[in-house]
Amino acid sequence: MKEYKIKLKRSKAFHVLYSFLKLILTILFKMVYRVEVSGYENIPKKGRLILCSNHLSYVDPLLIGAYFSRHVYFMAKKEVFNSRVLGEIVSFLNAFPVNRTSLDRKAIKNSCEILNSDEVLCMFPEGTRSTEGVIKDGLRGVGLISILSSNSPILPMALSGANKIIQKPRKRIFFPKVKIIYGNLIDTSSIIKENDNKTAISIILNKTMGSIKELYERIK
Numbered sequence: 483m484k485e486y487k488i489k490l491k492r493s494k495a496f497h498v499l500y501s502f503l504k505l506i507l508t509i510l511f512k513m514v515y516r517v518e519v520s521g522y523e524n525i526p527k528k529g530r531l532i533l534c535s536n537h538l539s540y541v542d543p544l545l546i547g548a549y550f551s552r553h554v555y556f557m558a559k560k561e562v563f564n565s566r567v568l569g570e571i572v573s574f575l576n577a578f579p580v581n582r583t584s585l586d587r588k589a590i591k592n593s594c595e596i597l598n599s600d601e602v603l604c605m606f607p608e609g610t611r612s613t614e615g616v617i618k619d620g621l622r623g624v625g626l627i628s629i630l631s632s633n634s635p636i637l638p639m640a641l642s643g644a645n646k647i648i649q650k651p652r653k654r655i656f657f658p659k660v661k662i663i664y665g666n667l668i669d670t671s672s673i674i675k676e677n678d679n680k681t682a683i684s685i686i687l688n689k690t691m692g693s694i695k696e697l698y699e700r701i702k
Contacts, residue, residue: 488555488578488592490599500553507548514657515643519549520701521664524637527552530597532636534624534690536617536698537606538645545644546604547575549662554602557589582609590627597631607690615645617698620691625683628670636668636686638693642702661701665693 492500511517533554535546543556553576560579563569580589596603605627607620628634639662646658668689674682 488595489573489576490596490601504548507544511545511548511660515647515660517545517549517660517662519662519664521639522551524664524666525551526635526637526667528600530600530631530634531602532597532624532628532631532634533602533604533639534607534636534694535604535639536641536694537608537611538613538615538641538643539611539647541644541647542606542611542641543575543577543604545641545660545662546639550602550604552602554604555596556604557593557606590623590630593627594631597627597634603627603634607687607694611645613645615642615702617691617695620687620694622683622687624690625670625686628686629674629679629682633671633674635670636690638665638668638690638697639663640665640694640697640701642698663697663701665697668693 508517531552533546533550535542543558547554547556556575556577557580558572558577560581562572562577563579578589578592580586593603605624607624608618609621609623610618612618624636628636641660641662643658643660646656648656668686670682670686673685673689677685
């Protein structure tokens with residue numbers, strides 16, 4: 483896979499097209515999956531932000547990107563970028579590669595670059611999909627990236643229903659009701675200030691996953 487350069491400066495034409503695609507997706511998802519969204523008032527209008535969600539299906543990034551009120555950047559497993567066509571598509575959708583089998587310093591650098599530019603980075607702390615709809619334990623990367631990006635705040639959110647869109651064993655497509663909820667902002671600055679890095683990372687992870695689980699229970 484070739485060296486990936488994160489794209490932070492986009493043309494006016496890109497923003498127009500991106501906004502148009504978001505509109506089309508929101509209309510489509512509303513019609514097909516009867517999407518309900520709550521907690522919009524908790525979304526900061528500007529500034530760096532780590533958006534943390536549970537992970538149910540391949541559709542999650544499209545749902546999040548369509549309904550979140552700001553542009554969102556995502557990590558995507560590096561294998562996606564092995565395909566030139568698919569790689570170009572996910573790059574257009576503000577995704578960048580991450581190696582999930584090791585500490586990916588390049589992905590961490592890209593994440594910090596995004597956040598230090600006052601943009602939104604979406605992370606799935608579980609690190610993989612939970613197609614059964616049961617939230618798994620989170621990984622420590624969210625706390626690490628918050629620290630390395632000058633104490634970026636975290637907005638927990640939860641999705642429900644998306645794991646029922648494509649079901650095994652025959653991978654049939656269904657049309658479940660999908661719900662999205664945004665929780666209260668987690669200010670990491672005091673946590674980081676009052677603890678050493680290792681402890682702060684654990685506290686941030688526990689608060690984030692606890693919030694995601696609580697939100698999920700409210701909408702599942």
